[in-house]
Amino acid sequence: MKVKFWGVRGSLPVPGPRTERYGGNTSCVEVRSAAGTRIIIDAGTGVRRLGKDLMHEEFERGEGTAHVLISHTHWDHIQGLPFFAPLYQKGNHLYVYARRRDDVHLRAVFASQTDDPYFAVPIEETKADISFRELADSARFEIGDVDVQCTRLNHPYVATAYRLSVDGASVAYVSDTAPFSDILFENQFIARPPMAIRPLPEADRAKLRAMRDGVVRLCEGADLVIYDTMFTPEDYDRFPHYGHSRPGDALDVCREAGARRLVLFHHAPERSDAEVDEILEATRVTARQARLALQLDAAYEGMDITLGADSRPARGQAD
Amino acid sequence: MDVTFWGVRGSIPAPGPGTVRYGGNTSCISVRTSGGAWLVLDCGTGARNLGLAMMADEAPGTFAAGGAEAAILLSHTHWDHIQGFPFFGPLYVAGNVFHIYGVAESSARLEGILEGQMAPQYFPVQTLKNMGASIEIVAMAPGAPRDILGCRVTAVLNPHGRSGAMAFRIEEAGRAVVYAGDAGYGAQGPSAEALALYRGADLLIHDSTYTPEDRARYPGRGLASVDEAVAAALAANARQLALFHYDQDYSDADVDQLVERARRAIAKAQSPLQLHAAAEGTTIGV
Numbered sequence: 255m256k257v258k259f260w261g262v263r264g265s266l267p268v269p270g271p272r273t274e275r276y277g278g279n280t281s282c283v284e285v286r287s288a289a290g291t292r293i294i295i296d297a298g299t300g301v302r303r304l305g306k307d308l309m310h311e312e313f314e315r316g317e318g319t320a321h322v323l324i325s326h327t328h329w330d331h332i333q334g335l336p337f338f339a340p341l342y343q344k345g346n347h348l349y350v351y352a353r354r355r356d357d358v359h360l361r362a363v364f365a366s367q368t369d370d371p372y373f374a375v376p377i378e379e380t381k382a383d384i385s386f387r388e389l390a391d392s393a394r395f396e397i398g399d400v401d402v403q404c405t406r407l408n409h410p411y412v413a414t415a416y417r418l419s420v421d422g423a424s425v426a427y428v429s430d431t432a433p434f435s436d437i438l439f440e441n442q443f444i445a446r447p448p449m450a451i452r453p454l455p456e457a458d459r460a461k462l463r464a465m466r467d468g469v470v471r472l473c474e475g476a477d478l479v480i481y482d483t484m485f486t487p488e489d490y491d492r493f494p495h496y497g498h499s500r501p502g503d504a505l506d507v508c509r510e511a512g513a514r515r516l517v518l519f520h521h522a523p524e525r526s527d528a529e530v531d532e533i534l535e536a537t538r539v540t541a542r543q544a545r546l547a548l549q550l551d552a553a554y555e556g557m558d559i560t561l562g563a564d565s566r567p568a569r570g571q572a573d
Numbered sequence: 574m575d576v577t578f579w580g581v582r583g584s585i586p587a588p589g590p591g592t593v594r595y596g597g598n599t600s601c602i603s604v605r606t607s608g609g610a611w612l613v614l615d616c617g618t619g620a621r622n623l624g625l626a627m628m629a630d631e632a633p634g635t636f637a638a639g640g641a642e643a644a645i646l647l648s649h650t651h652w653d654h655i656q657g658f659p660f661f662g663p664l665y666v667a668g669n670v671f672h673i674y675g676v677a678e679s680s681a682r683l684e685g686i687l688e689g690q691m692a693p694q695y696f697p698v699q700t701l702k703n704m705g706a707s708i709e710i711v712a713m714a715p716g717a718p719r720d721i722l723g724c725r726v727t728a729v730l731n732p733h734g735r736s737g738a739m740a741f742r743i744e745e746a747g748r749a750v751v752y753a754g755d756a757g758y759g760a761q762g763p764s765a766e767a768l769a770l771y772r773g774a775d776l777l778i779h780d781s782t783y784t785p786e787d788r789a790r791y792p793g794r795g796l797a798s799v800d801e802a803v804a805a806a807l808a809a810n811a812r813q814l815a816l817f818h819y820d821q822d823y824s825d826a827d828v829d830q831l832v833e834r835a836r837r838a839i840a841k842a843q844s845p846l847q848l849h850a851a852a853e854g855t856t857i858g859v
Contacts, residue, residue, distance in 0.1 A: 263588075265660065266586075266618055266621060266656070266657070266660050267585075267586035267588055267597075267598075267618055268588065268618075268621075269582075269586055269587060269588035269589070269592055269593075269596060269597025269598055269618075270588070270593065270596065270597065270598075270853070271593045273588060274589070274590050274593060277588060277589070278586070278588025278589070278597065279586075279588050279589075299585060299586055299588075302585060302821075327694050327695060328695060328696060328697065329656070329659075329690075329695050329696060332695075333585075333652070333656070334585070337584070337585050337821075355694065357693075357694070358694050363694050363695075366689060367695075370734075370735045370736060371649065371650045371651065371677075371686060371734070371735070371736045372650060372651060372652055372655075372686075372689070372690075373651060373652060374651070374734045374735070374794065374795070410693075410697040411693050411694065411697065441693065443693075443697065443698065443699045443700075443703055445703065496697070497697065523621070523660075555589075
């Protein structure tokens with residue numbers, strides 16, 4: 255299995271000299287099995303480059319199939335999709351998956367995105383064949399030779415974490431989520447941090463415990479965990495109601511789950527390359543002090559990780 | 574007037590080492606008038622950095638203190654012209670007042686378009702009403718000039734996409750800045766109304782998305798070539814031209830070539846037209 259990062263940023267794309275090394279595109283990760291099953295997790299602006307890259311292969315001939323797993327439909331996870339070149343080639347197939355919502359059908363979420371007066375080409379007029387599949391919170395299904403497991407995350411209007419298993423290896427994508435301690439995020443807007451003195455109702459605490467157990471199970475023994483670590487502890491103290499985690503939260507989950515490798519992901523837009531370096535170094539120190547046998551990195555655009563068996567020749571030679 | 578560029582790119586932000594010099598953020602320009610008023614032209618991702626700059630001063634009466642006022646002129650509401658709006662900091666400070674002008678059949682429709690971007694499936698804030706600032710939204714018809722924060726603002730609708738894009742002329746203290754961000758002219762070039770709007774501008778900021786070759790490859794996209802930008806500036810007798818709204822796939826070196834092409838065309842016409850290439854963080858005094 256190959257895992258490649260095309261966009262590693264949260265909130266909005268941040269071009270400029272401060273983000274040159276880690277990259278300024280919003281969330282997009284490509285997973286490809288040795289047999290060639292192609293899965294894309296989230297379609298932030300990073301998916302534009304991925305689409306251009308794919309157009310050198312079967313997608314250029316209109317014979318490509320891609321499966322897009324959407325963690326949630328906030329802009330930074332879908333805003334690149336209208337710029338995904340394979341959509342404009344007849345014969346290609348795109349399957350888009352996301353959690354079922356109570357209010358808007360998944361197709362409508364994407365149809366509004368490309369509607370007049372927001373975008374020039376309505377989704378009905380793209381040439382590829384697009385299907386939408388709505389998922390339940392704990393869905394489990396197969397895409398080609400890949401086993402896909404879902405679990406619910408703690409984020410405003412709810413997000414989904416995915417675990418993909420194939421070729422004797424597993425990767426878990428856990429983004430976006432707040433820790434499972436202070437606030438239960440559902441469909442409400444939370445304008446300010448809750449008062450620290452007011453304890454959470456037991457029903458909320460039970461839901462959060464169950465959600466966290468689900469995430470730990472999802473990450474159990476994973477070869478790679480990709481985790482939303484947008485916040486520093488100081489950020490979290492100020493903005494616990496925004497729905498993002500700290501590196502320490504990711505370390506705790508990985509330790510309990512016995513995961514082998516952690517990649518810090520969904521970097522804050524204001525974070526410079528040097529600051530991401532510092533956060534990574536500090537997290538490595540914490541992991542060492544906790545005697546965690548965990549390989550630890552910060553995601554950057556172009557980062558390419560091979561897990562388990564992968565007999566596929568390098569891209570370009572096989573196709 | 575001081576005109577500062579915060580986002581100069583078209584269609585979608587283009588981060589990466591190839592766009593560091595001109596910048597990868599989508600369209601956003603600030604105009605600071607000699608009277609001290611703030612006008613913001615379009616709200617692409619560049620608006621995030623503009624907001625940070627506007628909030629840097631925390632004295633009373635500033636945006637950080639919730640005591641300031643600005644106008645936002647939206648040429649049209651394609652994503653690359655509004656996607657920075659939810660990340661524009663001064664909108665989240667109660668006490669600030671924003672007047673938003675844009676092209677739509679009605680003010681309610683324009684409000685609906687901006688609300689659509691904030692909706693819970695797309696953004697956690699859910700509605701403009703949760704942002705904090707007082708926001709007035711006005712559908713602006715092309716034609717009759719309007720007084721906006723001490724400026725005389727006139728608009729013309731240029732062809733672009735299904736709904737067109739407005740070009741704005743902003744006049745203050747005897748100077749005129751014209752912003753023609755997305756302009757998909759037909760074969761005969763700008764309309765008479767557009768040329769009249771551009772006429773004699775001290776600064777014309779003009780769509781220069783493409784080389785003529787790419788313009789010919791993508792005729793349906795409703796965007797101008799650098800040649801069309803130069804021709805419009807020459808025909809309108811503008812004093813200065815700023816190339817703007819570069820294609821997302823153009824590297825800094827590609828944009829350098831657009832600039833060189835414009836320079837040669839202006840020299841060939843023996844025109845005194847002054848040429849700028851819009852780059853993030855740069856200011857042109859008018």
